[in-house]
Amino acid sequence: xxxxxxxxxxxxxxxxxxxxxxxxxxxxxxxxxxxxxxxxxxxxxxxxxxxxxxxxxxxxxxxxxxxxxxxxxxxxxxxxxxxxxxxxxxxxxxxxxxxxxxxxxxxxxxxxxxxxxxxxxxxxxxxxxxxxxxxxxxxxxxxxxxxxxxxxxxxxxxxxxxxxxxxxxxxxxxxxxxxxxxxxxxxxxxxxxxxxxxxxxxxxxxxxxxxxxxxxxxxxxxxxxxxxxxxxxxxxxxxxxxxxxxxxxxxxxxxxxxxxxxxxxxxxxxxxxxxxxxxxxxxxxxxxxxxxxxxxxxxxxxxxxxxxxxxxxxxxxxxxxxxxxxxxxxxxxxxxxxxxxxxxxxxxxxxxxxxxxxxxxxxxxxxxxxxxxxxxxxxxxxxxxxxxxxxxxxxxxxxxxxxxxxxxxxxxxxxxxxxxxxxxxxxxxxxxxxxxxxxxxxxxxxxxxxxxxxxxxxxxxxxx
Numbered sequence: 001x002x003x004x005x006x007x008x009x010x011x012x013x014x015x016x017x018x019x020x021x022x023x024x025x026x027x028x029x030x031x032x033x034x035x036x037x038x039x040x041x042x043x044x045x046x047x048x049x050x051x052x053x054x055x056x057x058x059x060x061x062x063x064x065x066x067x068x069x070x071x072x073x074x075x076x077x078x079x080x081x082x083x084x085x086x087x088x089x090x091x092x093x094x095x096x097x098x099x100x101x102x103x104x105x106x107x108x109x110x111x112x113x114x115x116x117x118x119x120x121x122x123x124x125x126x127x128x129x130x131x132x133x134x135x136x137x138x139x140x141x142x143x144x145x146x147x148x149x150x151x152x153x154x155x156x157x158x159x160x161x162x163x164x165x166x167x168x169x170x171x172x173x174x175x176x177x178x179x180x181x182x183x184x185x186x187x188x189x190x191x192x193x194x195x196x197x198x199x200x201x202x203x204x205x206x207x208x209x210x211x212x213x214x215x216x217x218x219x220x221x222x223x224x225x226x227x228x229x230x231x232x233x234x235x236x237x238x239x240x241x242x243x244x245x246x247x248x249x250x251x252x253x254x255x256x257x258x259x260x261x262x263x264x265x266x267x268x269x270x271x272x273x274x275x276x277x278x279x280x281x282x283x284x285x286x287x288x289x290x291x292x293x294x295x296x297x298x299x300x301x302x303x304x305x306x307x308x309x310x311x312x313x314x315x316x317x318x319x320x321x322x323x324x325x326x327x328x329x330x331x332x333x334x335x336x337x338x339x340x341x342x343x344x345x346x347x348x349x350x351x352x353x354x355x356x357x358x359x360x361x362x363x364x365x366x367x368x369x370x371x372x373x374x375x376x377x378x379x380x381x382x383x384x385x386x387x388x389x390x391x392x393x394x395x396x397x398x399x400x401x402x403x404x405x406x407x408x409x410x411x412x413x414x415x416x417x418x419x420x421x422x423x424x425x426x427x428x429x430x431x432x433x434x435x436x437x438x439x440x441x442x443x444x445x446x447x448x449x450x451x452x453x454x455x456x457x458x459x460x461x462x463x464x
Contacts, residue, residue: 017286018154019075019155020157022155025058026087027055027059028112029053030050032048044117046122055087057110075144080104080105080107081108081109083111083127102139108130109129140168152181182200183199183201193233198235200236201281202234202236223241248299260295261299277301279298304318321399332406333413352425354380379414379422389420426451
């Protein structure tokens with residue numbers, strides 16, 4: 001595959017209409033730190049510093065696709081409980097069509113509560129639907145038969161919580177075949193994959209594949225043997241086996257397969273990697289990309305995912321930047337992602353600038369940030385912002401500048417912004433301290449009003 005063709009295969013996709021069918025969950029994160037053992041039992045005591053509620057399960061796929069720019073419809077079931085209300089609220093906030101979400105009596109919404117200290121998962125508590133309470137299949141089928149013909153792709157995110165029975169899965173498969181729509185399945189852990197008969201592609205992970213074929217996947221030969229067995233049993237066009245930090249296998253036939261290695265050196269957390277793979281496969285196939293192109297972007301996105309703690313979604317632009325610049329720093333993130341992940345136990349220290357002609361003086365200036373003992377955020381103007389203001393592009397492009405700044409120990413986060421000044425960022429971040437160079441002391445700052453509004457303290461550092 002030519003690099004130009006690979007890049008174009010993602011870049012050209014605009015807003016495909018994708019239906020997500022599956023088990024909706026709420027991911028509840030408690031982030032904190034552990035510095036002592038409980039006197040009541042030999043267990044760590046975590047002091048909670050920050051809490052966060054996000055869409056999980058099939059909702060994680062929804063977020064991945066929405067962030068990529070797809071028009072997303074979702075079909076699933078929630079209960080009449082606080083968890084269900086939070087799930088529906090998050091769908092609304094993210095502009096997702098939830099007309100296919102059924103609110104069922106006596107149905108318990110699914111909750112995953114994760115407790116994380118630093119980069120370590122300490123515990124996960126689950127609340128699952130009661131297996132005795134059946135999901136309303138007739139309503140689901142009516143919605144699916146109505147909506148599938150108008151979609152560019154369908155992804156079934158099946159966590160085995162009782163939402164999808166074999167009849168409903170067959171309706172999805174038959175409808176996809178009838179209308180020529182790719183159906184992608186992220187299957188439950190089961191020994192009977194024939195329930196996904198007729199799907200375009202299914203994407204089990206290592207554990208799910210082992211359960212389905214009855215033997216361990218110890219090496220590539222085992223993986224290939226399992227893939228050939230599953231493809232024969234289920235009559236799939238393609239099979240993708242997600243191997244987390246070991247990459248993935250794209251299997252078209254015994255004579256046509258590709259192992260794609262994970263493109264990362266930093267592995268913090270494999271949670272969400274499988275959902276990321278299935279999301280990208282669906283997005284690419286919905287945009288009429290080739291299966292090899294789809295697998296490439298799926299693995300690149302999964303490589304980015306496992307560099308993060310917790311589940312994170314990525315935009316097309318972030319994936320394209322990773323493609324252009326290779327291995328990058330986890331310190332570099334979009335403003336939107338920064339807003340979601342700011343610590344609540346440290347004061348935020350903020351500074352901004354072009355940094356288009358980086359010198360030793362810039363490095364010394366930024367090194368002083370550590371004296372303020374806060375969480376240090378550096379915002380740099382985008383290439384287009386600098387070009388508008390200076391009449392020519394910077395010597396170093398925005399990604400190169402961000403990578404250089406991220407290597408400075410005192411810098412905790414680097415973001416790229418497109419406005420003429422940082423006023424919007426300051427209003428959104430609400431830093432405790434805004435840092436400027438000494439020569440700005442007698443000038444009126446373009447961010448002056450935003451600094452006053454947020455109550456930030458203004459500090460001036462010597463320049464070298």
